[in-house]
Amino acid sequence: MYIEQLEKSMYDLICETSTNLPKDVRRAVKAAREKEDAGTRSALSLDTIAKNINMADDKISPICQDTGLPTFKIKTPIGVNQLEIKAAIKRALVQATKDGKLRPNSVDSLTGENSGDNLGEGLPVMKFEQWENDHIEVRLILKGGGCENKNIQYSLPTELEGLGRAGRDLDGIRKCILHSVYQAQGQGCSAGFIGVGIGGDRASGYDLAKEQLFREVGDVNPHPQLAELESYILESANKLGIGTMGFGGEATLLGCKIGVMNRIPASFFVSVAYNCWAYRRMAVNIDATTGSVTSWHYDEGEKLSFFDQGDQQEEAKQASRTVELTAPISEEQIRDLKVGDVVKISGRMYTGRDAIHKHLSENDSPVDLNGQIIYHCGPVVLKNEDGGYEIKAAGPTTSIREEPYQGDIMKKFGIRAVIGKGGMGPKTLAALEEHGGVYLNAIGGAAQYYADCIKAVEGVDLLQFGIPEAMWHLRVEDFTAVVTMDSHGNSLHADVDKSSLEKLSQFKEKVFS
Numbered sequence: 001m002y003i004e005q006l007e008k009s010m011y012d013l014i015c016e017t018s019t020n021l022p023k024d025v026r027r028a029v030k031a032a033r034e035k036e037d038a039g040t041r042s043a044l045s046l047d048t049i050a051k052n053i054n055m056a057d058d059k060i061s062p063i064c065q066d067t068g069l070p071t072f073k074i075k076t077p078i079g080v081n082q083l084e085i086k087a088a089i090k091r092a093l094v095q096a097t098k099d100g101k102l103r104p105n106s107v108d109s110l111t112g113e114n115s116g117d118n119l120g121e122g123l124p125v126m127k128f129e130q131w132e133n134d135h136i137e138v139r140l141i142l143k144g145g146g147c148e149n150k151n152i153q154y155s156l157p158t159e160l161e162g163l164g165r166a167g168r169d170l171d172g173i174r175k176c177i178l179h180s181v182y183q184a185q186g187q188g189c190s191a192g193f194i195g196v197g198i199g200g201d202r203a204s205g206y207d208l209a210k211e212q213l214f215r216e217v218g219d220v221n222p223h224p225q226l227a228e229l230e231s232y233i234l235e236s237a238n239k240l241g242i243g244t245m246g247f248g249g250e251a252t253l254l255g256c257k258i259g260v261m262n263r264i265p266a267s268f269f270v271s272v273a274y275n276c277w278a279y280r281r282m283a284v285n286i287d288a289t290t291g292s293v294t295s296w297h298y299d300e301g302e303k304l305s306f307f308d309q310g311d312q313q314e315e316a317k318q319a320s321r322t323v324e325l326t327a328p329i330s331e332e333q334i335r336d337l338k339v340g341d342v343v344k345i346s347g348r349m350y351t352g353r354d355a356i357h358k359h360l361s362e363n364d365s366p367v368d369l370n371g372q373i374i375y376h377c378g379p380v381v382l383k384n385e386d387g388g389y390e391i392k393a394a395g396p397t398t399s400i401r402e403e404p405y406q407g408d409i410m411k412k413f414g415i416r417a418v419i420g421k422g423g424m425g426p427k428t429l430a431a432l433e434e435h436g437g438v439y440l441n442a443i444g445g446a447a448q449y450y451a452d453c454i455k456a457v458e459g460v461d462l463l464q465f466g467i468p469e470a471m472w473h474l475r476v477e478d479f480t481a482v483v484t485m486d487s488h489g490n491s492l493h494a495d496v497d498k499s500s501l502e503k504l505s506q507f508k509e510k511v512f513s
């Protein structure tokens with residue numbers, strides 16, 4: 001009985017974490033919305049994010065399609081069998097994956113094979129500690145790959161672009177943390193949260209940084225100097241003008257939590273763990289004799305839902321030109337698009353991410369891509385009883401990973417538009433100009449919002465790469481994205497990067513001594 005109940009409790013914890021954004025994070029997202037002027041691109045993105053949070057909750061479906069690398073931190077009374085807990089967690093993960101609450105996210109690092117059930121060498125991460133209490137505490141964080149890729153570790157002293165020398169002192173630490181927010185731009189789905197670890201070695205420093213992500217967004221650091229640094233960073237980082245999804249704006253950072261540990265004399269690390277707005281972490285207390293949940297953490301205060309987003313969205317839409325597109329798209333249609341235009345797509349698009357881009361660079365395409373749209377997306381997909389497929393979550397993935405391939409592939413196959421998030425670099429921008437292509441930015445993490453626009457799965461190729469990496473043929477209706485790189489050499493991402501670097505340099509002078 002204990003074992004079955006424990007497995008159910010773990011299943012509930014996983015589903016809740018993946019589908020229901022914690023109350024403290026909802027409050028932070030609401031505060032961000034209040035900062036942005038209605039009608040701006042950042043306000044529009046936050047409206048979509050708010051809508052997505054509601055949809056995930058209502059449908060009990062993943063907030064973001066990237067359900068991350070599941071990391072469990074477990075505290076047990078002395079004498080509790082930890083092996084039983086491990087086994088229960090694994091069974092619950094397999095079930096949650098089958099039910100579409102998690103994307104199959106465990107990939108063999110050498111062969112690229114997806115295990116399909118979220119298990120595999122080293123996964124999930126489970127860390128145990130004993131304590132004197134008589135209940136079990138299980139904490140879970142589902143941290144996605146895009147924000148994980150924006151983590152950064154500094155070794156002091158160092159030189160930082162925009163900020164100059166960062167020495168081995170509190171002021172050097174301050175500079176590193178500000179720089180970490182600048183370098184993330186919108187790619188980790190800003191507005192984000194950071195956990196910082198000062199000291200330790202490379203491994204324990206990152207561990208400490210990630211541990212900070214379990215703190216309540218609204219708590220105050222008991223260490224007065226760190227409390228001061230946390231509020232300084234929160235205020236200053238929001239002056240960088242990066243904004244939601246890197247579109248420019250007032251809300252860039254929603255939380256900063258800093259921990260400290262000792263170091264050894266030769267090393268001085270500042271480790272920063274960046275978490276997207278889809279900040280999915282939850283925890284439960286469990287009765288050690290029955291295995292049932294006795295309480296949920298992060299439960300303080302009101303649970304906000306975002307019912308009023310409709311009006312703001314209308315205002316935002318009116319502020320930009322909206323263009324409707326259906327593939328195949330002509331070069332003329334593409335040349336007409338400019339940065340800032342809103343595009344509404346109906347008809348066919350194809351998903352393609354890391355494995356597809358590598359494959360297309362070396363092979364023919366399984367479908368005719370002339371005039372077509374590629375969506376950088378690794379969806380959560382379930383197979384129906386009739387053998388068809390159903391998309392359960394489908395937001396964009398970080399596009400910059402495809403930078404080495406994108407331009408060549410667009411030219412080779414005649415692709416006219418790519419949809420992703422976070423923008424792409426100079427090589428792609430040059431190819432867009434030369435060939436007549438456009439980059440469309442969708443809202444990262446808004447997996448339910450976009451899944452709703454996908455009306456049918458009309459085919460799939462290269463499924464051997466695993467569900468997230470396959471080429472899905474999608475029929476969409478009113479799929480909305482913003483032109484952030486056009487065929488005239490304009491890139492909103494390059495502009496925001498440049499202006500935020502200028503703004504970063506206002507923080508060059510010493511603040512803490």
Ligand SMILES: O=C(O)C[C@H](O)C(=O)O
Nearest residue numbers: 066144145146378397398
């Ligand atoms: O893997 C994904 O679907 C998205 C990823 O989390 C990303 O932010 O790029």
Ligand code: SF4
Nearest residue numbers: 064144146189276445
């Ligand atoms: S797509 Fe964005 S919201 Fe989703 S896990 Fe990646 S960084 Fe987070």
